[in-house]
Amino acid sequence: xxxxxxxxxxxxxxxxxxxxxxxxxxxxxxxxxxxxxxxxxxxxxxxxxxxxxxxxxxxxxxxxxxxxxxxxxxxxxxxxxxxxxxxxxxxxxxxxxxxxxxxxxxxxxxxxxxxxxxxxxxxxxxxxxxxxxxxxxxxxxxxxxxxxxxxxxxxxxxxxxxxxxxxxxxxxxxxxxxxxxxxxxxxxxxxxxxxxxxxxxxxxxxxxxxxxxxxxxxxxxxxxxxxxxxxxxxxxxxxxxxxxxxxxxxxxxxxxxxxxxxxxxxxxxxxxxxxxxxxxxxxxxxxxxxxxxxxxxxxxxxxxxxxxxxxxxxxxxxxxxxxxxxxxxxxxxxxxxxxxxxxxxxxxxxxxxxxxxxxxxxxxxxxxxxxxxxxxxxxxxxxxxxxxxxxxxxxxxxxxxxxxxxxxxxxxxxxxxxxxxxxxxxxxxxxxxxxxxxxxxxxxxxxxxxxxxxxxxxxxxxxxxxxxxxxxxxxxxxxxxxxxxxxxxxxxxxxxxxxxxxxxxxxxxxxxxxxxxxxxxxxxxxxxxxxxxxxxxxxxxxxxxxxxxxxxxxxxxxxxxxxxxxxxxxxxxxxxxxxxxxxxxxxxxxxxxxxxxxxxxxxxxxxxxxxxxxxxxxxxxxxxxxxxxxxxxxxx
Ligand code: ADP
Ligand code: MG
Numbered sequence: 241x242x243x244x245x246x247x248x249x250x251x252x253x254x255x256x257x258x259x260x261x262x263x264x265x266x267x268x269x270x271x272x273x274x275x276x277x278x279x280x281x282x283x284x285x286x287x288x289x290x291x292x293x294x295x296x297x298x299x300x301x302x303x304x305x306x307x308x309x310x311x312x313x314x315x316x317x318x319x320x321x322x323x324x325x326x327x328x329x330x331x332x333x334x335x336x337x338x339x340x341x342x343x344x345x346x347x348x349x350x351x352x353x354x355x356x357x358x359x360x361x362x363x364x365x366x367x368x369x370x371x372x373x374x375x376x377x378x379x380x381x382x383x384x385x386x387x388x389x390x391x392x393x394x395x396x397x398x399x400x401x402x403x404x405x406x407x408x409x410x411x412x413x414x415x416x417x418x419x420x421x422x423x424x425x426x427x428x429x430x431x432x433x434x435x436x437x438x439x440x441x442x443x444x445x446x447x448x449x450x451x452x453x454x455x456x457x458x459x460x461x462x463x464x465x466x467x468x469x470x471x472x473x474x475x476x477x478x479x480x481x482x483x484x485x486x487x488x489x490x491x492x493x494x495x496x497x498x499x500x501x502x503x504x505x506x507x508x509x510x511x512x513x514x515x516x517x518x519x520x521x522x523x524x525x526x527x528x529x530x531x532x533x534x535x536x537x538x539x540x541x542x543x544x545x546x547x548x549x550x551x552x553x554x555x556x557x558x559x560x561x562x563x564x565x566x567x568x569x570x571x572x573x574x575x576x577x578x579x580x581x582x583x584x585x586x587x588x589x590x591x592x593x594x595x596x597x598x599x600x601x602x603x604x605x606x607x608x609x610x611x612x613x614x615x616x617x618x619x620x621x622x623x624x625x626x627x628x629x630x631x632x633x634x635x636x637x638x639x640x641x642x643x644x645x646x647x648x649x650x651x652x653x654x655x656x657x658x659x660x661x662x663x664x665x666x667x668x669x670x671x672x673x674x675x676x677x678x679x680x681x682x683x684x685x686x687x688x689x690x691x692x693x694x695x696x697x698x699x700x701x702x703x704x705x706x707x708x709x710x711x712x713x714x715x716x717x718x719x720x721x722x723x724x725x726x727x728x729x730x731x732x733x734x735x736x737x738x739x740x741x742x743x744x745x746x747x748x749x750x751x752x753x754x755x756x757x758x759x760x761x762x763x764x765x766x767x768x769x770x771x772x773x774x775x776x777x778x779x780x781x782x783x784x785x786x787x788x789x790x791x792x793x794x795x796x797x798x799x800x801x802x803x804x805x806x807x808x809x810x811x812x813x814x815x816x817x818x819x820x821x822x823x824x825x826x827x828x829x830x831x832x833x834x835x836x837x838x839x840x841x842x843x844x845x846x847x848x849x850x851x852x853x854x855x856x857x858x859x860x861x862x863x864x865x866x867x868x869x870x871x872x873x874x875x876x
Pocket of ligand 1: 284288289292330332333334335343344370372373374375376377424
């Protein structure tokens with residue numbers, strides 16, 4: 241029935257469509273490209289063909305008729321020097337009319353804008369195009385016109401998509417004889433400056449460099465009837481480690497991630513026992529553009545006995561989403577549906593074992609190779625730390641991996657930290673801040689520095705979250721240096737700090753009472769500080785409140801139900817200014833000058849925390865008044 245219909249080809253109606261605006265912009269960039277690495281287009285077309293073959297093979301598990309006519313799945317490249325065309329064909333899943341319009345006219349994934357910004361500036365970055373889900377469009381770097389003739393597996397009518405890369409494309413039905421029996425044929429009408437891609441050696445070179453380990457044969461049509469296979473076509477993960485070169489790993493890594501750089505870490509092993517499976521995973525050496533995609537999904541590929549099943553099995557937890565690669569099971573049923581995967585106990589067991597293995601490998605690498613650890617941690621550390629509150633079960637495992645910069649050293653582990661506690665130090669101290677420079681300037685650190693107590697500087701947004709939930713490490717609780725009392729009195733000072741005179745204690749108490757009264761409900765409390773040595777004042781959160789950095793973070797994110805709580809104002813009783821104020825308080829009590837001084841102290845503390853003063857006009861007035869007093873009236 242379907243065949244009969246196709247014998248009388250429908251009238252040649254070409255429908256013209258506009259590219260989605262984002263695609264049009266991207267195409268403009270491709271058409272006018274000056275990229276030196278134009279080879280990339282071939283890798284992208286081959287990668288699309290390989291995906292199409294994988295999809296067909298998967299569909300054919302349930303519907304074997306789909307491949308019954310032609311089970312020899314392959315990619316064929318045909319250069320035609322007379323016509324100046326290069327054709328990349330596959331007998332894969334194919335596309336129908338709607339899919340041609342949708343897949344080759346719009347962009348599904350986000351991030352294209354980011355890619356274009358990059359591509360405009362640095363030439364080499366064209367290599368990254370595959371990562372952004374827009375690889376097909378790279379064919380316009382070398383082709384003045386692109387034709388895509390496709391017949392979806394199991395459907396009768398084939399369609400032709402055509403475009404010259406300027407604003408529009410056409411789609412029309414094509415006659416039976418002009419279309420492949422199944423799958424997609426992409427015909428590139430090469431630009432005059434791209435004719436080198438018609439040379440056999442060039443094609444072979446590019447395929448070897450980028451696509452050797454596509455698990456399907458890639459054939460080069462050498463004459464009308466003769467083709468020869470030009471790639472290895474074996475699934476690389478099935479080969480013994482010792483026979484695989486770093487370049488071959490890199491090529492395969494590039495194929496699955498679209499990345500061009502070397503992977504930072506390669507994990508390749510075969511698990512035997514209750515479940516048998518092979519794992520080939522990579523930690524990228526560069527930051528993927530979608531690392532912080534709100535979906536936060538891993539995209540490790542699940543294969544069953546070399547048959548690609550899905551990218552969506554979530555074989556690793558979200559905090560390891562950057563680890564990419566293949567897991568190939570020997571004993572799972574081939575006909576497992578993607579929906580069933582979520583509840584499959586075998587998948588769960590594999591997920592658990594592979595997660596543990598990845599963490600163990602990261603730990604091993606971090607211990608053995610500090611430089612590499614630094615690179616990996618800089619890019620992926622904030623993501624790995626998400627595991628500290630999402631994966632309680634593995635928190636201790638993660639604590640062995642997590643690295644910190646502290647007031648004293650960079651890249652330390654918690655183990656390093658607790659190995660170097662001061663006498664009587666009972667907690668692991670931390671300071672959360674927006675960035676390290678700001679953190680280091682915090683007055684709250686002074687007392688810790690004076691005692692040689694190391695403080696972790698937590699500057700990633702995730703830090704505020706896990707550190708509140710983590711119970712501690714090695715029996716030591718985590719304690720914020722900007723919250724509650726400092727508990728430092730038992731830790732001896734290493735550096736001389738000016739101290740409060742015993743005789744002044746009464747005066748200090750009076751001053752505290754005066755300031756409390758003057759500031760009223762602007763502060764939760766006013767008290768003597770243990771954490772200051774140089775600055776006169778600082779702000780800390782009260783014990784019950786959230787850490788002040790977290791509070792600010794939530795407020796910025798627009799979380800409306802956090803009420804910014806009142807801070808505690810701490811004063812440095814050893815500071816000359818505070819001592820002078822205390823003497824005044826003792827003599828005159830709550831005078832207007834001390835009222836003004838109290839407001840100024842609060843504002844000072846706010847400014848040191850990177851905040852605004854409460855009332856800028858009043859603040860300016862106060863400071864002017866003080867300066868006038870200091871410099872005296874202008875003499876006539
Ligand atoms: P990506 O491959 O990352 O999805 P591309 O721009 O390379 O992005 O391809 C866009 C889409 O076009 C693919 O996802 C696929 O659905 C479709 N497509 C491209 N080439 C083929 C092909 N040879 N056979 C079937 N579908 C294809
Ligand atoms: Mg692609």
